[in-house]
Amino acid sequence: MNTTTAFAIAMSFGTGNLSPDDVAAVSPALDHYIKHTIAQDLWHRPGLSARDRSLITVTAVITRNQTVLLDEQLRLALDNGVKPAELSETIAHLAFYAGLGNALTATSVARQVFAERHIGADQLPTVDVIKLPLDEEVEDARAKAVEQMTGPAAPGLVRDTTDVLFRDLWLRPDLQPRDRSLVTVAALISAGQSAQIPYHLNRAMDSGLTREQAQEVISHLAYYAGWPNAFSASAIARDVFDRRDGKK
Amino acid sequence: MNTTTAFAIAMSFGTGNLSPDDVAAVSPALDHYIKHTIAQDLWHRPGLSARDRSLITVTAVITRNQTVLLDEQLRLALDNGVKPAELSETIAHLAFYAGLGNALTATSVARQVFAERHIGADQLPTVDVIKLPLDEEVEDARAKAVEQMTGPAAPGLVRDTTDVLFRDLWLRPDLQPRDRSLVTVAALISAGQSAQIPYHLNRAMDSGLTREQAQEVISHLAYYAGWPNAFSASAIARDVFDRRDGKK
Amino acid sequence: MNTTTAFAIAMSFGTGNLSPDDVAAVSPALDHYIKHTIAQDLWHRPGLSARDRSLITVTAVITRNQTVLLDEQLRLALDNGVKPAELSETIAHLAFYAGLGNALTATSVARQVFAERHIGADQLPTVDVIKLPLDEEVEDARAKAVEQMTGPAAPGLVRDTTDVLFRDLWLRPDLQPRDRSLVTVAALISAGQSAQIPYHLNRAMDSGLTREQAQEVISHLAYYAGWPNAFSASAIARDVFDRRDGKK
Numbered sequence: 107m108n109t110t111t112a113f114a115i116a117m118s119f120g121t122g123n124l125s126p127d128d129v130a131a132v133s134p135a136l137d138h139y140i141k142h143t144i145a146q147d148l149w150h151r152p153g154l155s156a157r158d159r160s161l162i163t164v165t166a167v168i169t170r171n172q173t174v175l176l177d178e179q180l181r182l183a184l185d186n187g188v189k190p191a192e193l194s195e196t197i198a199h200l201a202f203y204a205g206l207g208n209a210l211t212a213t214s215v216a217r218q219v220f221a222e223r224h225i226g227a228d229q230l231p232t233v234d235v236i237k238l239p240l241d242e243e244v245e246d247a248r249a250k251a252v253e254q255m256t257g258p259a260a261p262g263l264v265r266d267t268t269d270v271l272f273r274d275l276w277l278r279p280d281l282q283p284r285d286r287s288l289v290t291v292a293a294l295i296s297a298g299q300s301a302q303i304p305y306h307l308n309r310a311m312d313s314g315l316t317r318e319q320a321q322e323v324i325s326h327l328a329y330y331a332g333w334p335n336a337f338s339a340s341a342i343a344r345d346v347f348d349r350r351d352g353k354k
Numbered sequence: 355m356n357t358t359t360a361f362a363i364a365m366s367f368g369t370g371n372l373s374p375d376d377v378a379a380v381s382p383a384l385d386h387y388i389k390h391t392i393a394q395d396l397w398h399r400p401g402l403s404a405r406d407r408s409l410i411t412v413t414a415v416i417t418r419n420q421t422v423l424l425d426e427q428l429r430l431a432l433d434n435g436v437k438p439a440e441l442s443e444t445i446a447h448l449a450f451y452a453g454l455g456n457a458l459t460a461t462s463v464a465r466q467v468f469a470e471r472h473i474g475a476d477q478l479p480t481v482d483v484i485k486l487p488l489d490e491e492v493e494d495a496r497a498k499a500v501e502q503m504t505g506p507a508a509p510g511l512v513r514d515t516t517d518v519l520f521r522d523l524w525l526r527p528d529l530q531p532r533d534r535s536l537v538t539v540a541a542l543i544s545a546g547q548s549a550q551i552p553y554h555l556n557r558a559m560d561s562g563l564t565r566e567q568a569q570e571v572i573s574h575l576a577y578y579a580g581w582p583n584a585f586s587a588s589a590i591a592r593d594v595f596d597r598r599d600g601k602k
Numbered sequence: 603m604n605t606t607t608a609f610a611i612a613m614s615f616g617t618g619n620l621s622p623d624d625v626a627a628v629s630p631a632l633d634h635y636i637k638h639t640i641a642q643d644l645w646h647r648p649g650l651s652a653r654d655r656s657l658i659t660v661t662a663v664i665t666r667n668q669t670v671l672l673d674e675q676l677r678l679a680l681d682n683g684v685k686p687a688e689l690s691e692t693i694a695h696l697a698f699y700a701g702l703g704n705a706l707t708a709t710s711v712a713r714q715v716f717a718e719r720h721i722g723a724d725q726l727p728t729v730d731v732i733k734l735p736l737d738e739e740v741e742d743a744r745a746k747a748v749e750q751m752t753g754p755a756a757p758g759l760v761r762d763t764t765d766v767l768f769r770d771l772w773l774r775p776d777l778q779p780r781d782r783s784l785v786t787v788a789a790l791i792s793a794g795q796s797a798q799i800p801y802h803l804n805r806a807m808d809s810g811l812t813r814e815q816a817q818e819v820i821s822h823l824a825y826y827a828g829w830p831n832a833f834s835a836s837a838i839a840r841d842v843f844d845r846r847d848g849k850k
Contacts (some may be wrong), residue, residue: 112751122706124713132725135774136694138706138729141417142704143766149757171420172703174797192532198384203396205580206392207420209384210370214422227379232586235385237530257808258595259588259810262399262573267581278383298795314572325758332701333763334795340755347754408725419668446632453828454640455668457632458618462670464628465620475627481634506843510647510821515829518639526631545795547830551835 119182119267120145122175141268144329150313153322160186161285162292164196166330168212169204175330176215188224195281196289202271204291224300237277248305257258290316290325295339296331303342308350367430368393370423392577401570408434408572410534410540411573412444414578416460417452417544423578424463438473443529445536450519451541485525493520496553497555539563542573546581551590556598565595603683615678616641618671632659640825649818656682657781658788658819664708665792671826674709686721691777692785694817698767699789706782733773741768744801780809787811787820791835792827804846813843 120140121129131136148161160183164296167175183193197216202208205290220226229249249268257264272299294303324343348354368388369377378385397407408431415423431441445464449457455488468474497516506574535558543553555568574592576584596602617625618634626633645655656679663671679689693712697705716722745764753760772782783806790799801817820839826831846850 113563120702122703124706124710128713129706129709132709132716132726133550133690133694133705134723134729135691135771136697136709139694139697139766141541153758166701167703168704170667170701170845171418172707173703174701186706194381195383198381198387201387202577202581205414205418205420205575205583206368206388207418207423208580209381209417210372210377211420211422212438213377213380214372218374222782227382230380230382233382254590256585257586259590259592260569260572260584261489262401263576263584263588266391266576267455275383293580294582297546297580297582299586299791301586303584321756322735322758324756325762328762329698329702329758332704332789332793333767334559334790334793334798335699336703336756336759337752338795338797340752340759342755343754344752353563419666442629443631446629446635447637449632450713450825450829452637453662453666453668453831454616454825455618455663455666455671456828457720458625458670461625461628461632465624466689468628475630475826478628478630479809481630504833504840506835507838507840508817508832509820510649511824511832514639514821514824518635519829540701541828542830543688545794545828545830549834550830601657 108144119178122178124174146325148329149323151185153318154326157187158288158319158323159193159326160188161196161288161328162258162327163265164188164193164253165289165292166296166327167199168200168208169293170331171188171208171211172280173211173215176212177219180212180219183221184219188234189280190229191222191231192285194230195278197288198278198292199275199281199286199289202275204289231278231280235278235280237274238279238283240273240277248272282313284315286308287313287322291320292327295327295335298331298335300338300342303339304346307343308345367426370426372422396574397579397592399570402574405435406536406567407574408436409440409444409536410438410575411446411578412441413537413540413573414544415583416448416456417458417541418579419459421459421463424460428460428464428467432470432471433438437469437528438471438477439528440533442478443526443534446526447523447529447534447537448541450523451538453547479526479528480566483526483528485522486527487530488521488525491578496520497551499510505525530561532558535561536563536571538576542581543572543575546579546583546586548586548590551587552594555591571602610692615674618674620670622809637749638648644822644825649814649820650822654684654815655822656684657688657692657784658823659826660684660689661696661785661788662823664696664704665789666833667704667707669707669711672708673715676708676712676715680715680719685776686716686725686812687727687776688781690726694774694784695771695777695782697816698771699786701792704835727774727776731774731776733770734775734779736769736773744768749820777808779805780811783809784811784819787816788823791820791823791831792832794827794834796834796838799835803842807846821839 126137129140149156164179164183167179180193190199191214198213238292252267253264287306290306291310311320320343324336324339376384377388397404400501412431415427425508428441441464445457445460500515501512511598538554539551539558542554559568568591572587622633625636645652660679663675664735665772676689694707747762748763752826783802786802787799787806790802798839807816816839820832
């Protein structure tokens, strides 16, 4: 990473493809919120590491197809310790959980960022990787639940969910299960997809995401996916937490 | 259609405005899924013709405003037998079911594709067309249901739904009722709009969409609108199928 | 505002960054609907002023990130009497209610429109403004409801909702409470966020939005956010109206 780039990031942190002056020329208040509330406060709060904040922000930006922030957030993610291999897997994962077009738009920007930072094939996961071991019990329970709920409506979807997703994509090792679940939960929150949050939030917590981290994921995403999505997610998360506590 | 264009499409199928090399430079796995799971498998599965797959994919891409895939999918739709007049009507239809801005973004790309393929006014439906006959009984039932549900909240919306949509747009003959319903259902799934799926899925099936086709619409759209939207739609579709079977 | 610009707006009204000829070359029907149903009819209907229609259309376009209409609608808003200070506050407000990326995309276009019309810092609200008085009773009730519903799931979100939103952003005086609520309701409808509509629609009506205006907001947004979002909102609004009438 050369000096000019580092400087450019430092100067533009939070304002995406715009300069802070551009923002101030339209809304001095927004410029202030970005510099103080978001850059100086939000990203440094306890409860979630800068690395995790980057992973979920990149996810939110890709899921919402917000090109204005893609370049900045992909660079920032690398600076915050998200590995190129993890970004690569995150984009492939979101082809399924956000949609192919979202992943391709992200790819077009990531292509440039990777080139500029000399990130080549040697740092990226290949097609054929040694997959993580499958927990057959967990997978059987998942497959049965999906078959019962979705089977009669979309048999092809049920097959792809098993063959393409849970017996292939989810077993790719360069994005750890906890992080893959974190990306999935962040995508669901960012798209306002409440119905699938309980399954994936539970799975994320079963894979090591702490409750404090989950809470802070929602609070963080309010800024990048909008308050309404954060509120909808928190109503669902409260229910998930209560059930895990045996309250329901 | 000239040779260069045909070659460009063949080379880029599935990767939109990017080249497959661009995709592989970021995620070899995504490149693999696009070439094998999507291009070689999904588009050739039984249950739904390539022409219908194109119609719903164009709809998903327009509804989700994914410019990265617009050009490729509009060209592919023409190659797969969707007529220019049908694309023209699909875009106008989605001005109402996805929003005006989505239709205009699609128009800006379709304008170039049409020009390149020498598709002129003679191949497009005019403003004044001989409308399809109206089934007054079906339309009265629809109008009464909307009046009861929506009337007190938005009288202007109720009027426009009758005058602009069901007594005008829906009667335009260059997109057959079955296809117009298919486009509507695909738009609702792609936008995660569950509430209106039952009415329009039933209408689509009443107009000739088979259950097998409906099932495959959901499975196909998982790739273009994301798994969460497909899962939400399948829960609704299962209920629609059960009711049509007299199970509820 | 110079003559060329005024002419350009008059020529393109409704078709965003495209010319009406571009639209007609793809869909003569869409060109017709834009010129007649939308430009000549919708925008002139009683029930909602052109100024309010502009405020909610700008909100819809920002919330849905539809760059094709941003330039036209920001200019039209200024022409329809929305003050630069109000646009500035609307964009900052939507950073929270639609997401930061949406506000930044809007800022990049507004920057150019403001520059062209010589709108400088003297016409924009500063960071430090004399805030509107806080209605402690209303705010306490709101904070308690959010604490009860959201608190255990996202304590950080609860704090930010109080400190950043309701004790800061909402008290900025250059967007009146009625207009700020109108923008919020329009954002919720445009994003299909039904869950928060009851609270904000009630708040908007408590701040002076009439029922007739609220009804016409939904009818108007059908064209810019799509019919499905308008239908979903009307089901919620009917319930809100019934409760205000003591029917529930």
